[in-house]
Amino acid sequence: MSITEKSKTTIKPVYLESGIEVEPLYTQKDVSKEIENEVPGQYPFTRGIHSLMYRNSPFTIRQYAGFATPEETNERFHFLLNNGQSGLNVAFDLPTQCGLDSDDQRAFGEIGRVGMTIDTLEDFEIAFKNIDLNKITVSLTINGSAIVLIAMYIALAEKWGYDIKNLRGTAQNDILKEFIGRGTWIFPVDKSVKLVIDTIEYCAKNIPKYSPVSVCGYHIRESGANPIQEMAYAFCIAKAYSDGAIQRGIDIDEFASRLSFNFDIYGNMFEQIAKFRGGRRLWAKIIREEYKAKNDNSCWLRMIAGGGGGGLTKEQPENNIIRSAYYALISALSGTQTMALCSYDEAYTIPTEKAAELSLRTMQILIHEMGICDTVDPLGGSYYVESLTDRFEKEIKEEMKKVDEWGGIINAVATGKIQESVSKQAYIREMGIQRGDVAKVGLNIYTKEEEVKPVDFHQYNEKAANKQITKLHAIKKSRNNDEVKDLLTTVRNDAQNAQNLMPSIIAAVKEYATVGEIIQVLKEVYGEYKEPIFF
Amino acid sequence: MKILLSKPGLDGHDVGVKVLAHALKDAGFEVVYTGLRKSPEEIIKMAIDNKVDVIGLSILSGTHAIITQRIKDVMIANKLHIPWVVGGNIPTQDVETLLKLGPNAVFPTGTKVDEVVSYFKNLSATNNKQ
Structure with a gap:
């Protein structure tokens, strides 16, 4: 009887959130031979997509930020550029995300609340005034109406005389995950996917440096999926977009290297690290073996892995600062390309400036004080981490097979199968937390009576909203x-x-057709998504 | 008791409302969930058509005051007089303001699922006595 077996009779079993049982000890026997020959920067990239990783340059810090008006966004761009930064993650308000103009009745009370309002190209012209589009990379966090906003960005570049062949930037544009979590869908599932493929096709042919899609496991996990499902569903989604692009005659190597991923971090530290390392190996194998990609960079799982709101608590909110620091460490140990952290007050409000600055400092301390950048994949070769990495590769693959059995991801989303399984899990997890089976410090253990402090809440700016509507009406008259x-x-x-809709939408936005007008035309042709009700 | 749960406004965060729907169903209630992005008019129509006893609204985008006022107006216009409650990402400091607009209860950020279930159980007991 080994030490492990002997002690197992006296200790309680431990299960990860994914259901995997954890042994009290791992040895060389638990690790597959495969890892011995794996090197960072070489296929299958388990240990990282670049050979020198952070030793060459640290992960990029890219915080999500919303500014209500195009004018404020422009100010922010200038501030960033003057301070040596070169990228911004742009948040849009909900009417823009749902394809509604500011004067739509359904937009009432929502204008500029969670991000920037865009009605016409004029708003983009204001937001990017005096900005060199070659110097800044803009990430558009937009999904349901993404085709219109991407078209607007291209229209702006063309109007201002840039060669779009060199235009860089990214869009989230992952509509399939919106049906699972986040909810800014507009059209039926198949039509929605068609629009994503239109953007991929157009960019592959005309704007090769633009990344038109960032596939999001993040929101799927935030909606209740476990870490295995987060990766599996994201990979199925990425495959669905790839299949669509290939059907249009685009070679896998023409667009796979422009695909990027957005993943979530909270929960067990080693489980998250193994999910990324195992996921990276599996994705490389899928792209090489199933899709026959020739280029190595087509096989890269390029990712932003950030500390998610799902792990934060409203109780003892300062504890979230500590949690976020661990999430940042996990992200770096997993070999992420880009990092973002939810701020400690994000469990109950849109982050205050102070909280957002703390998130930034957390990542900077990690880079400059902890030695995290000195050596590549510092956990490589750990018996536990490698064993769990192998296990995750296998489990993610199995979960993807289940989606195939449901008729593929597009069908599984259209019928609500995925939503049903994810929301059931959210319920089980939430009740686990509330009944104390899943420990959360400050929430269900080590709790204390807390004084209720007023929250610094972002007030609705009705004046700015009315100004936006006036601006919209003026342009509708003058165009x-x-x-x-x-x-x-x-x-x-x-x-x-x-037909591919990109050329006609680019032409329309150049003449100041509104986001709402274009989306309305598409609704009349495609119809709207009817949400299957599962809980 | 039959409960209508809904997501008014454009906010797509539906994890909480679905968790609550599960919990209420497990507690023996009949639950109708409207899905996302419903206008006050659509919600009140669904409440009338489904003959529900109570309405629960989940709002996380910060629009709770505006939406609560509009729901109240539409309820009055439709002469619908049933209990209704509001929950979601609502700061404790806003609870009093919202209650003045008419809902029977407001569940701010951090409310436990069991607290909401108990509220509905008490409401159901009171209804049965009447």
Whole structure:
């Protein structure tokens, strides 16, 4: 009887959130031979997609930020550029995300609340005024109406005389995850995917340096999925977009290297690290073996892995500062390319400036004081981590097979199968926390009576909202309305004839057709998504 | 008791409302969930059509005051007089303000699922006595 077996009779079993049982001790016998020959920067990239990783340059810090008006966004861009930064993650308000103009009744009370409002190209012209688009990379956090906003960014670049061949930037544009979590869907599932493929096809052919899609496991996990499902569903989604692009005659090597991923970090430290290392190996194998990609960089699991709100608590909120520091450490030990952290007050409000600065400092301390950048994949070769990495590769693959059995991800989302399984798990986890089976410090253990402090809450700026509406009405009067009508008819015809919609939408936004007008035309052709109700 | 749960406004965060729907169903209630992005008019129509006894609204985008006021107006316009409650990402300091707008209860950020279930159980007991 080994030490492990002997002691196991006296200790309680431990299970990860993914259901994997953890042994009290791991040895060389638990690790597959595969890892011995694996090197960072070489296929299958388990240990990292670059050979020198952070020794060459540390992970990028990219915090999500929302500014209510295009004018404020422009100020922020100038501030960042003057301070040596070169990127911004742009948040949009909910009407823009749902494809509604500011004067739509359904937008009432929501204008500029969770991000920037965009009605027409004029708003982009204000937001990017006096900014060199070659010097800044803009990440558009937009999904349901993404095709219009990407078209607007391209229209802006063309109008200002840039060669779009060199235009860089990214868009979230992952509509399949919106049906599972986050909820800014507009059209039926198959039509929604068609629009994503349109952007991939257009970018592959015209803007090769632009990353049109960032596949998000993040929101799927935030909605209740376990770490295995987070990776499995994200990979199924990425495969669905890849299949769509290939059907249009695009070679896998023309776009796979522009695909990136957005993942979530909270929960057990080693489970998260293994999920990323195992996931990285599996994704490389999928792209090489199933899709026959020739280029190594097509096989890269390029990712932003950030500390998620799902692990934070409203109780004893300062504890979230500590949690976030661990999440940052996990992210770096997992070999992420980009990092973002939810701020400690994010469990109950839009982050205050102070809290957002603390998140930034947390990541900077990790880079500059902890030696995290000195050596590549410092956990490589750990019996436990390698064993769990192997296990995750296998389990993610199994979970992906289940989705195939449900008829593939598009079908599984359309029928609500995925949503049902994810929301059931959210319920089990939440009740586990509330009944004390899942420990959360300050919430269900080591609790104390807390004084209720008023929350610094972002007030709705009605004046700014009304100004936006006035601006919209003015542009609707001053633009060439006959031209806009014709261009919207072209969008309609292209949608009816299953053409790629990017060229006609770019043409329409250049003449100041609004986001709402274009989305409305597409709704009339495609219909709207009917949410299957599962809980 | 039949409960209508809904997500008014454009906010798509539905984990909480679905967790609550599960919990209420497990506690023996009949639950109708409307899905996302419903207007006050759509919610009140669904409440009337489904003959529910109580309405629960989940709001996480910070629009709770505006939406609560509009729901109240539409309820009055439709002469619907049933209990209704509001929950979600609502700061404790806003609870009093919201209660003045008319809902029977407000569940701010950090409310335990069991507290909400107990509230509905008490409401159901009171209804049965009447």
